[in-house]
Amino acid sequence: MSARWRLLGCRGCGSTIAEAVLVLAGIEYDREEINYEEAGPARDRLLALNPLGQVPTLVMPDGAVMTETAAIVLHVDELHPDAGLLPRPGDPRRRDALRWLVFFVAAIYPTFTYGDDPAKWAGAGGGEALRASTNEHREKLWMQLDAAAAPTGPYFLGEHTSALDLYICVATCWRPRRAWFLANAPRLHAIATRVEADPRLAALLSRELAVYPRD
Template identity: 30%
Template sequence: MITLHYSPSTASLVVHWLLIELGVPHELAKLDFDRNEQKSPEYLKINPAGVVPTLVVDGQVITESAAIVLHLADSYPAAALAPAIATPARASYYQWMFFMANTLQPAYRAWFYPTEPAGEANIDVAKEQARQRIEAAWARVAQHIEANGPYILGEKISAVDFMMTMLMRWSRNMPRPAHSWPALQAHAQRMKARPSFKEVYAREGLTDWT
């Protein structure tokens, strides 16, 4: 039994999307952020950070979107979304997944939760720094895809492309959206054309950035 604790349009989107892409039977447990359900004592027992996603697989709790994505890709090898262990492709796969999780995600966190870096008094500075970090990161990914694409690992799609698409989406209302880089726009179009993307959009009730 697999249960995804999620909230629409958040970091749980990539997990939801992959569960659909991989054809994994699952249940959804929706958290209402407007009611702060992600901070309820009950939810904090399984995810002490009070964030989504949380995936519960046969009773085992797994948190951190990138970790869940890596685990799902390994667990369903028929989809070939993870290169073989100890190969050069696997090294690149780790590199880019960690880049998404360690460089882009914290910068987005600072953009969307700008009081966290240095309090209410420093929101503008926090947002400006986050914006610069996000744009610099996308410039680097765009350069890489332009030279080595169409996917992050070249000709073959991998789980990182799903993570990357979710993160590109997060910039859609920012001063410089990721899709304004032509190489990233082309990547996004490929990913959006997947039936699983349309399906996760339908299931989460999303309509923008199509």
């Protein structure tokens, strides 16, 4: 059994959020690149661990499997409270952090789940409409999140960075991409660029996010 954590991820995907969490917590891990869209032995390995076929999928040193970015954030925050992933229990900002963390995974993330490969859910005939409606809905959700960000920043919760900033940094590279955020959700755009400049994360993020066009 390995003493290191093992992350199954896909460049620039939600696994980058989990990877940034591990980096901030100082957890040593090995990473396996998986193209979850491509049938084959790598996807079979992923499916054996996570029947949803999603990344991130983490195998912990005791062999336990963890999926779901929000669960990973909460678990690593418990193990490494000094990593600054979430405000400490009792701090009123923790309530906000939990609210928006769950908002991300319960409201925003599913728009990608159903919009990325819409024909899977709506059939070939309905795919285009599902993609358009999830794209449109997501823009509203991002604007709601932008309005909830601390008005003077520099991070979503205010003075201190948190795991929410990691979601913002990574997911603003996805549809509708950074130029849209600059025009429509400027607080989120500012947070995303600030996180990319964090020296603890710069190497990881420049490698992972290089797959996306920038402003």
